[in-house]
Each structure stands twice: as C-alpha cells, then as structure tokens.
Amino acid sequence: MNAMTMYKYGLKVITGPSGVGKGTLVKKLIEEDKNIWLSISATTRSPRDGEVDGKHYFFLKQKDFKNLIKEDGFLEWAEFAGNLYGTPRAEVQKKLSIGKKVLLEIELDGARQIRKTFKDAFQIFIAPPSFRELEKRIRGRATDSEDDINRRLNRAKYEIDAQSEFDAIVINDNIDTALDEIRRLIKT
Numbered sequence: 313m314n315a316m317t318m319y320k321y322g323l324k325v326i327t328g329p330s331g332v333g334k335g336t337l338v339k340k341l342i343e344e345d346k347n348i349w350l351s352i353s354a355t356t357r358s359p360r361d362g363e364v365d366g367k368h369y370f371f372l373k374q375k376d377f378k379n380l381i382k383e384d385g386f387l388e389w390a391e392f393a394g395n396l397y398g399t400p401r402a403e404v405q406k407k408l409s410i411g412k413k414v415l416l417e418i419e420l421d422g423a424r425q426i427r428k429t430f431k432d433a434f435q436i437f438i439a440p441p442s443f444r445e446l447e448k449r450i451r452g453r454a455t456d457s458e459d460d461i462n463r464r465l466n467r468a469k470y471e472i473d474a475q476s477e478f479d480a481i482v483i484n485d486n487i488d489t490a491l492d493e494i495r496r497l498i499k500t
C-alpha cells in the first residue's frame with residue numbers, strides 16, 4: 313500500500329448527536345489500540361469542569377479560531393450550539409502520512425465536509441436507542457445551561473434525520489456491543 317492509499321483509507325469519522333456517548337466510545341477505542349490517533353479539535357466554547365486545554369480540546373478565542381479558518385488551518389469546521397468547532401489540519405495529515413488510523417469525533421456539518429474532501433473516509437453515525445433516552449442523557453450531564461440543552465436537543469433531531477447518509481449506523485444502547493461493532497467497522 314503506498315502512502316497516498318493509506319492517506320485516503322486511514323480516516324474514520326464518528327458522528328452522532330450530543331449526549332449519545334461518542335466521547336466514551338472513542339476514549340475506549342484509543343485506549344485499546346495505539347495505532348488509532350484521535351484528533352484534538354479546536355473550539356471557541358468554554359472548558360467544562362475537568363477539561364484540559366490541549367488534551368480534550370484546544371480552547372481558542374473567536375478571533376484566533378477565525379484567523380485559523382482564513383489560513384486554511386482546518387480540515388473542516390462548523391458552528392454547533394453557538395460555538396465554533398474545527399479539526400486542525402496539520403496533525404491529521406502528519407498522522408495519516410505515517411500510516412496511523414485517524415479518528416475524528418465531529419458533528420454532522422463537519423462530517424459532510426469531510427465526505428467531500430476525503431471520499432474514502434469511513435463514516436459511522438452513533439444513534440441513541442430512542443430520543444427520550446438521549447434527552448435523559450443530555451439532561452443528566454447537568455453541565456450545560458437550559459438554553460444550551462434545548463439547542464442541543466433541537467440539533468440532535470436534525471442530526472438523527474441525517475443518519476442514513478452514513479456508511480454505518482451503530483446504536484449505543486449497550487456500550488460493549490456498540491464498541492464491538494465499531495471495532496469491526498474500523499478494522500480495515
């Protein structure tokens with residue numbers, strides 16, 4: 313396999329509504345497989361309790377984020393629930409070029425952009441067992457304001473409606489079952 317082929321096939325995208333458990337799934341995947349690298353996104357939202365700059369996200373001021381957009385520093389970026397989120401380009405390209413699998417945990421608009429620029433990236437949609445269950449999980453997190461929760465719930469409906477665009481849909485009802493499915497899907 314030449315470098316260009318690896319470059320095209322190593323990119324895996326995980327999308328799904330806020331609160332569906334993407335973060336937990338992705339964390340487990342990278343812990344068990346050192347050949348998978350999780351891209352650290354940049355965002356303009358404030359850190360939640362326990363979130364560390366450079367580990368969970370690069371927390372940027374709006375101005376700095378916008379400068380990076382102008383410099384073409386993002387592979388994709390999108391606005392979500394009033395904040396900007398983006399995948400820094402350089403590190404992803406570097407990791408792909410040395411044959412690593414790169415995982416992007418991003419929302420729907422970003423996944424759509426990647427679909428255009430990386431046609432061979434494999435895209436998985438993580439779906440909740442039901443909308444009610446999702447609402448329970450988002451409210452249970454209790455770190456977001458009521459406004460933010462409502463924005464995320466509205467957005468979740470929009471994302472769930474788009475799930476058929478994806479290469480695979482994994483329902484996160486039981487975490488071990490969901491993990492098994494994802495492992496199988498990203499094996500190649």
Ligand code: 5GP
Nearest residue numbers: 330353389390392397398399417418419422
């Ligand atoms: P949260 O604020 O809950 O950490 O993330 C909100 C949403 O933004 C989630 O759906 C998450 O997957 C998505 N997200 C995180 N990083 C990125 C990114 O780099 N690009 C895009 N498009 N979405 C992202």
